[in-house]
Amino acid sequence: MTRSMGFGEKMFDVVVWIILILVTLAVIIPLWYLLMVSVTPFDLWTRTGGTLFVAPWQMTFEGYRQLLTSPRLPRAFGVSVFITTVGTLLNLIVTTLMAYPLSKSNFPLRKPILLAVLFTTLFSGGMVPTYLVVRQLGLLNNYGSLMLPGLVSAFNLLVMIAFFRNLPAEIEEAATIDGASDWQVLWHIVLPLSKPILATIGLFYAVAHWNSFFDAVLYISNAEMQPLQVVLRSILSAGNVNEYVDPDAALMPQETLRMAAVVLTTLPLLFVYPLLQKHFTAGTLLGSVKE
Amino acid sequence: MTVKRTRKLIFGLPILAMFLLLLVGCGGSPAGQAGQSAPAKVDEKAAAAKSNVDEKGRFINAVPLEIMATVRSSELAPPGPDWVVAKAMKDQLNIDPKMTWVTQSGEFDRLVLTRGAANDLPDVFLCSANLALNLGNQGLLADWTPYLQFMPTFVKEREVERLKPIGTYDGKLLALVTKSPDPYKQSVAIRKDWLDKLGLQTPKTLDEFLAVMKAFTEKDPDGNGQKDTFGWSAATDTTGQLLRFEPIFGAFGALADPGLPWRIENNKLVFVPTTPERLEALKFINRMNQEGVVDPDWKTQKDSDFRNKWKSGKIGIIYEDWCAGFCSGNYDPFANANPTGRLVDIEPPVGPGGKSAISWWNRTGNRYCMSQRAADQGKGEAIARLMEWINGPGYLLTIHGVEGQMWKREGGKIVVDQSNDFRIVRALSAWAAKGSDEELRARYDQTTTFKNGQTIPIWDVLERAQKNPKVDITDLAVLPPAPAEGRR
Amino acid sequence: MGTQVQTQRQIRPRLNIGSWFQRLARDMRKHYILYLMLLPGVVYFLLFRYFPMYGAIIAFKDYRVLEGFWGSPWVGLKHFNTIFSSPFFYNVLGNTLIISIAKLLAGLPVAICFALLLNEVRLHWFKRSVQTITYLPHFLSWVVVFGVLLTTLSPSSGLLNKTIVAAGGQPINFLADPAWFRVVLVISDIWKDIGWGTIIYLAALAGISPSLYEAAAVDGATRLQRIIYITLPSIVPVIVLVTLLRIGNLLSAGFEQVFVLYNPSVYGVGDIIDTWVYRQGIQGFQFSVSAAVGLFKGAVGCILLVTANWLAKRFAGTGIW
Structure with missing residues (x-):
C-alpha cells in the first residue's frame, strides 16, 4: 500500500469483518449440524434431536459405510x-x-x-x-x-x-x-x-x-x-416403508444416512470451488496493491 | 419511421421464427405420425385360431417386450443383463424382456405420464388407479379381455373375475386388478412400559384413550424430568391430507374414503363434505389438540418425521403399519433408542356409539396395464402368457430366486436367504406375490429378540392385526365412468 | 454496455429493411467466422428451445395423445377460462407476487452488499474461506433445508422456540403460522443463496481495472466513496441483467421451496401458482392446463421484462437490449 491506513479505514475493516463472520456463522452452524447428524447414531440423535458436538467415541460412520460400499x-x-x-x-x-x-x-x-x-x-x-x-x-x-x-x-x-x-x-x-x-x-x-x-x-x-x-x-x-x-x-x-420391504432388510436410521449422502454429494464441490476461486480475483486491485 | 419499422421487424422475428418452426413441425411431428396408426381391432377368434406358440408353450417367433417396473429393494442395483429370471422367460417362453427398472418409486407416475403423453408407453407395467384412469381416458391402454384366455390360472388365483368392475372403464378392462397379496397392515401400538410405570390399564374406549394420552403427556412417563412426551402424533401429506388420525375417525364411524379431503386451512380443520359423524370426530381431534396431548409438530411434519418421533420414544400411542413398527429392521432403532421401551399392539378405541375401526382396507393389489401400442403390435398374447408364467411355472423363481441357492424348504416352511445379491434377483417379486399362507410365512414368520430385551413374534402381530375392525372400501375403488364428451 | 448501445444508436444511419439485409450480407462475407461461431448455438436454440415450442399450442386444445399435438381438438380459451374463473386463482396469484417481490427486494441487496463486502477483504485466506463456506448451502436440496428448519423452528423441540420459551414467551409454530410463513420463505431463500448469489458479481468485480482504484486513492477518496463511485457502477450492468431476468420470472416464486416447506395450515398465504397447478394436476393428465399456465406466465413475464428493460435504460442507462 502506498498510503498508511487511517483510523476510519481500520474501523471500516473491522465492521466488514464482523459482518462477514456473522454471516459465515449463520451458514456454518446449520452445515456443521448436518455434518454431525451424519455421524450421530440414531438413538443418540433421537435423545438429543442432534447436537452440534458429538463425542468422538459415540460417532458412527455407518451411513458413510453403507453408501460407500x-x-x-x-x-x-x-x-x-x-x-x-x-x-x-x-x-x-x-x-x-x-x-x-x-x-x-x-x-x-x-x-x-x-x-x-x-x-x-x-x-x-x-x-x-x-x-x-x-x-x-x-x-x-x-x-x-x-x-x-x-x-x-x-x-x-x-x-x-x-x-x-x-x-x-x-x-x-x-x-x-x-x-x-x-x-x-x-x-x-x-x-x-x-x-x-x-x-x-x-x-x-x-x-x-x-x-x-x-x-x-x-x-x-x-x-x-x-x-x-x-x-x-x-x-x-x-x-421408505412400503409393502414389499423385507421384514429384516437392514434399514439405516434415515437421518444419518440422508445427511451422509448430503455430505458425500457436496464434498466434491467443496474442492472444485477453491480451484476456480483464484480466477475470480485475477487482475483486481487487491491483486496488484497487496505487494 | 423506417427505424420504427425495423424495430417492429426485430421484435417480430422470434415470433416469426416460431411460426416457421410450427409449420415445419407440422410435417414431421412424431406425435402426429403416431396418431395416424389407428388402433387395430383385435380379433379374438382369429387370435385363438392361429397358434403363435409351439407345443412347449414357447413363442415360435421371439417377442420383445418392454417391461417397466420399480425394483423391490431400491437401495440395491436393479438386476443386470444376465438376470436369471429374464433368462428363464427367454428359455421357457421365447420372450425377450427389455426391463426398464425405475429405482425411484416416487417418480414412477410422473415418468409414465410423460412417456404416455409422448405415446411411448412401455408394453406392460403396474399402474395406480389414477394412472389407469388418465392413460385409459387417452386411449393408451389396451383391453385385457381378449387375452384372459391365455392366463386361466392367473385369472383364477388372483380373483380377476371378482375384481373386474374395479378395472373396467367404459366397458373395457383397462387395468387388470388382482387381489391384494398383503395381509392387513394397520395397527395401534402403545408404550406398555409407560402404562406400567404410571400404573394405568390398557385403554379401550375413546375417553380412556384420551385419559391415557393425557397421562403420557403430563406425567413424564420416560422419567427424564422434562415435559417432552406426547400421547399421540400425526402428520400431513403434500396434498393437505391429515394422516394418522384414522382410528379416531373410525371410533365415530366417520372414516372417509381416501379420495375425500379433510384439510386444515388457516389453522382450522375443514372437512369438505361434513357429516354429523365427521363433525363429532373433528371435535374430538380438536379437543385432543386443545388438551395438548397431540405432538404440536404434527401440522408441519411429514410421515418420515412422524416415524422418527415415535422411534425416538416421544410418543405414547401410535397408529402405524405394523410391519413399519414391529418388523425387525424398523423396530431396531426404537429398541436401541429406548433400552426399557416396550411396544405392544392393542385394539383401536371404541367410540361413544360403540363403533370402532382402525382404518380402511382395500382388498385390491396390483393393477397391471398393457399399452394399446403393445396390443396393436400383436404383443397381447405374449404379455398374457408372461403373466400366466409369473403366476405358475415362474412363480417361485420370480418371488424367491433360484431354489437351493437362494431359498430352501425347511420343515414345510420356505427359508429365504436375504443376502444382497439374492435380493437383487427378486426385483420383480411384487409382480409374482399372491399372498398365499406359505408366501406370507416366508416373509413374516420370524421371532426376534431385540436389544431392549423385547421379543416379538411378528406372525402373532400379523394374526392379531387381521382381526382388527376395519372399513372395507374395495368397492369404492371402481374407476369412474367415462366423462361426457368435451369434459376432462 | 448500455452507453455503448446509446452511442451506437446515434451513429447508426437510418435504415430500411433492404439496406439492413445488404449490410447483413456484406457483414457475412467479411466476418464469416463470426457467423460460423454462432452456428452451433443457433442450431441448439432452434432444435431444443424453439422447435419444442409447438407443444404450447395444446394450451388452446384438449390434448389427445393419439391425435397428437396437431390433431387434438381446438377448444379456444377453455383452459384459460378454467384458470381465471377459479376463485383460488387470484389468491394464489397474489401470494406468488408477494413472495416473489419480497424475495427480490430482500435477496438482491443482500447479495450485492455481501459481494461488495467480500471485495473489500484484503486477506486472501479469509475471503476464500468465507466464500467457500457461504456458497455451500446452495447445494442442499430444499428437503434437507426443511430438516434443518424443523429442528430450529419446531414448537416442541426447536432451538429458536426453546430460546423464546426460556425468555418467557410463547412458542411460535413458524412453519404453520400464516403470519410467519412468508418470512420463513424469504429468509431461508436468502440463507440458501447468499454466497452463491455473489459469485456472479465477484466475476464482474474481477474485471474492474485496478487503475481506477489507484486514481481514486490518489485523489484521497475513502473506502466507502470508492465503493459507491467505482465498484458499484462497474457492476451495474450485471445487477440490471440479474434483476431484469428475475422480474421476467416474477410469477415463478420457487416451486420446490414452497412445495417442501408449506403445509395445509398456510395454504392461504403460501400457495403459489406452481404449487396450485401441481395439486390440481396431481391426479394426472393436465398437460393442456400446464401449457395454458405456462403461456400466461410467459406473457406476463414478457410485459414485465419489456417494461423493466425500458425503465432500466431510462434510469440506469443500461438494459438487456
Whole structure:
C-alpha cells in the first residue's frame, strides 16, 4: 500500500469483518449440524434431536459405510464426473462461441438473436416435446441426453455477453488493425482476459450437471449409466416403508444416512470451488496493491 | 419511421421464427405420425385360431417386450443383463424382456405420464388407479379381455373375475386388478412400559384413550424430568391430507374414503363434505389438540418425521403399519433408542356409539396395464402368457430366486436367504406375490429378540392385526365412468 | 454496455429493411467466422428451445395423445377460462407476487452488499474461506433445508422456540403460522443463496481495472466513496441483467421451496401458482392446463421484462437490449 491506513479505514475493516463472520456463522452452524447428524447414531440423535458436538467415541460412520460400499456408487460417481466435465466443456465452448459475436455492437444479428434467446427464458413447450426431440435424435439411454438439452443457458449466455462488452475495446481494435482474424482475436486476446467469467459460468454449468436428476430418470433406463444423484436417491428411498420391504432388510436410521449422502454429494464441490476461486480475483486491485 | 419499422421487424422475428418452426413441425411431428396408426381391432377368434406358440408353450417367433417396473429393494442395483429370471422367460417362453427398472418409486407416475403423453408407453407395467384412469381416458391402454384366455390360472388365483368392475372403464378392462397379496397392515401400538410405570390399564374406549394420552403427556412417563412426551402424533401429506388420525375417525364411524379431503386451512380443520359423524370426530381431534396431548409438530411434519418421533420414544400411542413398527429392521432403532421401551399392539378405541375401526382396507393389489401400442403390435398374447408364467411355472423363481441357492424348504416352511445379491434377483417379486399362507410365512414368520430385551413374534402381530375392525372400501375403488364428451 | 448501445444508436444511419439485409450480407462475407461461431448455438436454440415450442399450442386444445399435438381438438380459451374463473386463482396469484417481490427486494441487496463486502477483504485466506463456506448451502436440496428448519423452528423441540420459551414467551409454530410463513420463505431463500448469489458479481468485480482504484486513492477518496463511485457502477450492468431476468420470472416464486416447506395450515398465504397447478394436476393428465399456465406466465413475464428493460435504460442507462 502506498498510503498508511487511517483510523476510519481500520474501523471500516473491522465492521466488514464482523459482518462477514456473522454471516459465515449463520451458514456454518446449520452445515456443521448436518455434518454431525451424519455421524450421530440414531438413538443418540433421537435423545438429543442432534447436537452440534458429538463425542468422538459415540460417532458412527455407518451411513458413510453403507453408501460407500454400495456396488453402484463408484460407477455412478464416474458417470457424474464424466457428464459434468464433458458436459461443462461443451457448454463453455458453445456458449463462448455464441456470446462473442453477440457482444459486438455492430453485429447485425445481435438484437434479433438476443431477443430470440430472451424469449426462451419466458416460453417453453413443456417436457413432452423435448422428450420427443431427444427420442427422435436417438439419445435415449445415451449420455448425450444429459448434456445436449441444456447445452446453452440463456442466463449464462447473457452474462457472458455482458462481460465481453465490458472488456476494453481498444485491445481488440488494435489486434484487428494488425490483421488478426476474428477467430484469432477471440482465442488470443479475449479468452485470456475472460478467465473470471469462464470460471463462473463453468461453475454454474458444472453444478447443473452434477445435480441433474429427473433428466436422468426420464432418459436413462440403463442402471449402468445412472448418475450419482439418481443412485443416491434410490439408496435413500430404501428407508421408505412400503409393502414389499423385507421384514429384516437392514434399514439405516434415515437421518444419518440422508445427511451422509448430503455430505458425500457436496464434498466434491467443496474442492472444485477453491480451484476456480483464484480466477475470480485475477487482475483486481487487491491483486496488484497487496505487494 | 423506417427505424420504427425495423424495430417492429426485430421484435417480430422470434415470433416469426416460431411460426416457421410450427409449420415445419407440422410435417414431421412424431406425435402426429403416431396418431395416424389407428388402433387395430383385435380379433379374438382369429387370435385363438392361429397358434403363435409351439407345443412347449414357447413363442415360435421371439417377442420383445418392454417391461417397466420399480425394483423391490431400491437401495440395491436393479438386476443386470444376465438376470436369471429374464433368462428363464427367454428359455421357457421365447420372450425377450427389455426391463426398464425405475429405482425411484416416487417418480414412477410422473415418468409414465410423460412417456404416455409422448405415446411411448412401455408394453406392460403396474399402474395406480389414477394412472389407469388418465392413460385409459387417452386411449393408451389396451383391453385385457381378449387375452384372459391365455392366463386361466392367473385369472383364477388372483380373483380377476371378482375384481373386474374395479378395472373396467367404459366397458373395457383397462387395468387388470388382482387381489391384494398383503395381509392387513394397520395397527395401534402403545408404550406398555409407560402404562406400567404410571400404573394405568390398557385403554379401550375413546375417553380412556384420551385419559391415557393425557397421562403420557403430563406425567413424564420416560422419567427424564422434562415435559417432552406426547400421547399421540400425526402428520400431513403434500396434498393437505391429515394422516394418522384414522382410528379416531373410525371410533365415530366417520372414516372417509381416501379420495375425500379433510384439510386444515388457516389453522382450522375443514372437512369438505361434513357429516354429523365427521363433525363429532373433528371435535374430538380438536379437543385432543386443545388438551395438548397431540405432538404440536404434527401440522408441519411429514410421515418420515412422524416415524422418527415415535422411534425416538416421544410418543405414547401410535397408529402405524405394523410391519413399519414391529418388523425387525424398523423396530431396531426404537429398541436401541429406548433400552426399557416396550411396544405392544392393542385394539383401536371404541367410540361413544360403540363403533370402532382402525382404518380402511382395500382388498385390491396390483393393477397391471398393457399399452394399446403393445396390443396393436400383436404383443397381447405374449404379455398374457408372461403373466400366466409369473403366476405358475415362474412363480417361485420370480418371488424367491433360484431354489437351493437362494431359498430352501425347511420343515414345510420356505427359508429365504436375504443376502444382497439374492435380493437383487427378486426385483420383480411384487409382480409374482399372491399372498398365499406359505408366501406370507416366508416373509413374516420370524421371532426376534431385540436389544431392549423385547421379543416379538411378528406372525402373532400379523394374526392379531387381521382381526382388527376395519372399513372395507374395495368397492369404492371402481374407476369412474367415462366423462361426457368435451369434459376432462 | 448500455452507453455503448446509446452511442451506437446515434451513429447508426437510418435504415430500411433492404439496406439492413445488404449490410447483413456484406457483414457475412467479411466476418464469416463470426457467423460460423454462432452456428452451433443457433442450431441448439432452434432444435431444443424453439422447435419444442409447438407443444404450447395444446394450451388452446384438449390434448389427445393419439391425435397428437396437431390433431387434438381446438377448444379456444377453455383452459384459460378454467384458470381465471377459479376463485383460488387470484389468491394464489397474489401470494406468488408477494413472495416473489419480497424475495427480490430482500435477496438482491443482500447479495450485492455481501459481494461488495467480500471485495473489500484484503486477506486472501479469509475471503476464500468465507466464500467457500457461504456458497455451500446452495447445494442442499430444499428437503434437507426443511430438516434443518424443523429442528430450529419446531414448537416442541426447536432451538429458536426453546430460546423464546426460556425468555418467557410463547412458542411460535413458524412453519404453520400464516403470519410467519412468508418470512420463513424469504429468509431461508436468502440463507440458501447468499454466497452463491455473489459469485456472479465477484466475476464482474474481477474485471474492474485496478487503475481506477489507484486514481481514486490518489485523489484521497475513502473506502466507502470508492465503493459507491467505482465498484458499484462497474457492476451495474450485471445487477440490471440479474434483476431484469428475475422480474421476467416474477410469477415463478420457487416451486420446490414452497412445495417442501408449506403445509395445509398456510395454504392461504403460501400457495403459489406452481404449487396450485401441481395439486390440481396431481391426479394426472393436465398437460393442456400446464401449457395454458405456462403461456400466461410467459406473457406476463414478457410485459414485465419489456417494461423493466425500458425503465432500466431510462434510469440506469443500461438494459438487456
